[in-house]
Amino acid sequence: QKEVEQDPGPLSVPEGAIVSLNCTYSNSAFQYFMWYRQYSRKGPELLMYTYSSGNKEDGRFTAQVDKSSKYISLFIRDSQPSDSATYLCAMSLPGANSKLTFGKGITLSVRP
Amino acid sequence: ETGVTQSPTHLIKTRGQQVTLRCSSQSGHNTVSWYQQALGQGPQFIFQYYREEENGRGNFPPRFSGLQFPNYSSELNVNALELDDSALYLCASSLGGGNSPLHFGNGTRLTVT
Numbered sequence: 001q002k003e004v005e006q007d008p009g010p011l012s013v014p015e016g017a018i019v020s021l022n023c024t025y026s027n028s029a030f031q032y033f034m035w036y037r038q039y040s041r042k043g044p045e046l047l048m049y050t051y052s053s054g055n056k057e058d059g060r061f062t063a064q065v066d067k068s069s070k071y072i073s074l075f076i077r078d079s080q081p082s083d084s085a086t087y088l089c090a091m092s093l094p095g096a097n098s099k100l101t102f103g104k105g106i107t108l109s110v111r112p
Numbered sequence: 113e114t115g116v117t118q119s120p121t122h123l124i125k126t127r128g129q130q131v132t133l134r135c136s137s138q139s140g141h142n143t144v145s146w147y148q149q150a151l152g153q154g155p156q157f158i159f160q161y162y163r164e165e166e167n168g169r170g171n172f173p174p175r176f177s178g179l180q181f182p183n184y185s186s187e188l189n190v191n192a193l194e195l196d197d198s199a200l201y202l203c204a205s206s207l208g209g210g211n212s213p214l215h216f217g218n219g220t221r222l223t224v225t
Contacts (some may be wrong), residue, residue, distance in 0.1 A: 004154075006154075007224070031157060034213060036216075041218070042218050042219075043116075043202050043216035043217050043218040043219050044155065044202070045215075045216070046213050046214070046218045047215045051222055088154050088155075090154075096168065098143055098145040098157075098160040098167075098168065098204070098206060098214060099145070099157045099160065099170070100147075100157060100214060101157075102154030102155050102156075103154050103155050104152070104153055105152075105153070105154050
C-alpha cells in the first residue's frame, strides 16, 4: 500500500460544475496537507496549505482534512476551463515540510 | 519577488554519462529541495539542503548528489545515468524552520537514451 493514494483519473466535467478531488493516506503522523496544481510542462503550484484537521477556503477552492479518517479533499466551485490541470495532494510530518509525500495526481479537464 | 528558476529546461544524455542541473531559489528562501517526477507520477523527494548541508534524503542512491551555495542556489548531480533516470527534476525552495510550504520551479526535463 502506498503512503498516499489519490483517486485515479482522468476526470472530465462541464464548466460550472463542482469538482471534488480526494486523497487517503496511511501515516497518521502527517500534520501538514497541501494541494498543488500542475499545468502541462510546468512545475507544481501551491494552491492550498492546511495544518491538521478542518476546512480552509480560498476563493473557489476549499480544502478539507479529516485526520480521523486519514482523508483529505479539495473542492472547486464554479469550475472554469482554466482549472484544467493535474492536481496533486501532498503531505508532510511536523518540522519536515521540505520532504513532501505526494499522491500520483489526477488530471482534470473542464469542458467549455 | 523572483520565483524559483531552473536550468536547463531540457536535456538529453546517454546512459552512463553525468549531468548537472541548476536551481536558483526564491528570494529570501534558504532551504532547497530536489524532487524527481516520472511521467504520470507524483514527485519523489530526493534530498534537501539547508545552510549548504544535506539535511534529509529520500530513497535515492549515492550517485544522486547535490550542493547548495552561499547565495542559496543549488545543483543536482547525477552520475552513471540510467534509462530510469529519465524524468522531470524539480527544485523547490522554502524558508527554513520546517513549517514553510514549498514553492517549485518549472523543472528540467531529462531524457536518458
